[in-house]
Amino acid sequence: MVVNVWAISNYDLAKKSDAVMSGYEDAKAEMVMTLINANGQERQRTMKSMVLEKKGGDKSLMEFLTPADVKGTKFLSYEHADKDDDQWLYLPALKRVKRIASKNKSGSFMGSEFSYEDLTAFNIDKYNYSGDAEEVTVDGKKMYKSVRVPKSKNSGYTKQVAWVAPDTYLTMKVDYYDRKKELLKTATFSDYKKISGIWRIGKIEMVNHQNDKKTILVWKNETIKNGLTDKDFSKRVLKR
């Protein structure tokens, strides 16, 4: 195995990381989210998700399967790099499609340690970069340590520090710093697998250092390049 030890800018590294995860066109998966509180008590949430890869920002649809009282609730989001996302929530008990004001993305997703911002696909245009990535050794393995700063003033973070594998350019860990510039959370990425030649993430473990809570998110039965189109992400699908 040849390890790339040449110096690389933070921006170029982000581009390479983005490139190895791109090209899936669309994805369908089941998601299992395990919420673990400071006392170790666990709660599980399950969802079905669909994502459409788009140049200007992905489209995604998520349907909640558990807890039972929110079963059938759907969340539709159109990401935009240059303006606020478009978001709608379908509330099955009321048969209502409700528009969501999406300016703030730092809120907790379903009471988990993930924010809406954490769950959107990585997009290099959403961050500022400067300087070169640092070469570090973690548990005997060489890694790139890279710093990026969110452009949006509505981001919940002032800085993100990512550890990237130099051979695959896959992100292995990210530290998130809050608005007070203190370490808030650490995400550990694992169970990467190649589906139709594209790297896909299998598991993220998010640890909140300020409240000692943890959330584990696992993707199951993921398929890509399913032939999904914009029509599969129009508002009409919310009521189906």
Next chain:
Amino acid sequence: MRPLLGLALLSSLLYSGEFEYKGYVGADTQAYLSKPDGKHPGNLTLQQQLELKYSEGDFEAALNLYAQEDSYDLYRDKAVHNDRSFIRLDELYGKYYFENDMLFGGRNIRFWGALEVNNIVDTFNTKDFRTDALDPQKQGAWNVAYTHYFENSELSVIVKLYEEKQEMAAYPYVYYFFPKQIPVAGVGLTDATYDANRESEESLYRPTVYLSYSGSTESDYPIDYALVLQHGFDSQRAFSTVVDPLARTTIFKERLYLANKVSTYNTMVVGSTLLKLEGLITDVIDDNVTSVRKRVADYYQFGLGVEHTLTGLIGDADLGLLAEYYYYDTFDHSDAIADDLALFQIFQNDLFLGFRYTFNDVADSSILAGAIVDWQYHEQSYTFKYETRFFDVLSVKADYAYINPSKTDPTAYALMGFNANDPLADPSPHQRVGLNLSYHF
């Protein structure tokens, strides 16, 4: 208990099937801290809802049943029964999706609206006041529909095939709006009752046609918009009274009439703020004045709303600030016109101010609280609702409500607080605490 037992049996059978299902069984209880003499001091109601869905390719079918049993209806003494026990078919339909079109046939519930507290334009389904009159459920309506989908919008033609009853619980249920007795000139005091059978010069099977166009813009300030044209029975109901001098009874009946209506509901996103508008204009076609009743006039209604969300105030919590204003008026104010009070309109010139505090915790806990001030009839109502979940399957809702009814006009809340033992006294204020526990499956 028959309605609940039947639904429970059906639920247990479906555990062995391959249908997609969901629902709940629950207990709903209220204690009324202030109420008129003679009305029940509280209620305990068992509830069950069951929803089944079947999908095969582009075909989808659904069944949605609701049942409840009020403890007073189990008493031997029929005088305390409040007629709040029933099983109701809310949805039974089939849908077929084509490439850009959809055909629908059956019974269902639709939602039209943008506001949070009172949806003026949500007129498709009739309400069922036997559940909780402060938050009434909607009942399904039989209809057929065709929808064509465009890129960012959709056009639907909907034909409602039957006009449903507007069910109401009986006295001595606290939310029975009619007085127990009414004085009638030349007869004296008569026993007053509500009869849900509708009075209409047209067949109840006369179709009501809706043409609906809705969509979203992709601008810097995106808008969700909708326009609905309607011809047929109006959702507003007039009331007729039938007096039987020999039996000394007065029976209230709903009277249906035909109308043309234009409705719109819209939401605009400006940063963290949602701006909302609902409005309608109704042209009443055939309600004629007679010697014993007043005519329903053409009318208009609108509602304006603002919802601004503040995030991260305390930990992960969000605070949504809500302000909504509602207005109702007729185009004709002559003496021959049935006014808003006679039509049981609740929101004539009302302002709602409130907030929704979302904890964003693992139990999806939230608080919704607010006050409604009726500037026209000087009424105030205050509500506080807390919702949370235990063990992922048990939802808990607690609420408090206080209504100070009009002392000058016979509004619905003033009639509800009418004290038969002291007819000259001001109507009783209404105050309640409620608790709902539901097991979801």
